[in-house]
Amino acid sequence: MADGSGGELSGHYFDAEAFDGADWSEALIEHADFETCVFTDVVFRGARIKVGRFADCTFVNCDLSLVESVDTIFTGCTFRNSRMVGMNWTLTREEPHRLHGAHVYAGCDISLSDFTGLDLRDVEFTECRARDVMFREAKLVNSSFNKTDLAGADFAHADLSGARLVDAIGVSLDPRVTTLDGAIVSPITAMQVVEALGIVVETDE
Structure with missing residues (x-):
């Protein structure tokens, strides 16, 4: 075949x-x-x-x-060491748009892909390259980004409630336009989020 x-x-x-x-x-x-x-x-x-x-x-x-x-x-699929560069996942008329089930991406390159508005609850990204991925308006509740490169990824108006990003690389988040309730992030990302809110943090020397 x-x-x-x-x-x-x-x-x-x-x-x-x-x-x-x-x-x-x-x-x-x-x-x-x-x-x-x-x-x-x-x-x-x-x-x-x-x-x-x-x-x-x-x-x-x-x-x-x-x-x-x-x-x-796509329902409950697993992708390992695969390339999905520039893939558009949004071309469906199904409502709500959803990649059904908890998908797993491990060691994949999904850079430049488009997940705009998709329901990605419980999705797992592990050691993936996800540069410049479009996650705008996506529901990423309880998702995880373990050692995943998110440089340039767009999370505007996305819901990252309960998401685990503590090991994510190069992630940039703006709490003014992204829901982060209960999200787990690294100290560096936490400082970035605080600064985005205009808060000045002083430490005792």
Whole structure:
């Protein structure tokens, strides 16, 4: 299943199947349903996935950069050591927009991706590169960003209530436009938040 056309996938249901080394670059994949499938070294780069579903699937060493997932639902998926640079996750008409279930991203590069307005409750990012990611208006309640590089990430109007960012790298937060109730941050980030509020902290020498 590696001819890259996507035709062999469209309109089919796949249960607990393993896909290894396939190249579906710039493929058009429509109405495909994947459940508990494992994708290893699969290239989706630039593919357009329309009206699909990925339930409890695992992606290992895959490239989903620049993928457009249109009206496609991802439920409880795990992404390990995969590239998703510039991926737009927002092209769905489902309300509310949500990547269903607690997704896990470990060792991934999701830089320049767009999660605007998505419901990302309980999502886990571990040792990921997430530079310049758009998290505007996203619901990131109880999410975690363990050793994840968030330089340039935009959290304007996002809800980070209960989020764990203590080990996040390069994170910049503005409490005037971001909900941070119960968020766990590092002392450096806490000082940044205080300064954003115009508060001056003096320490005894």
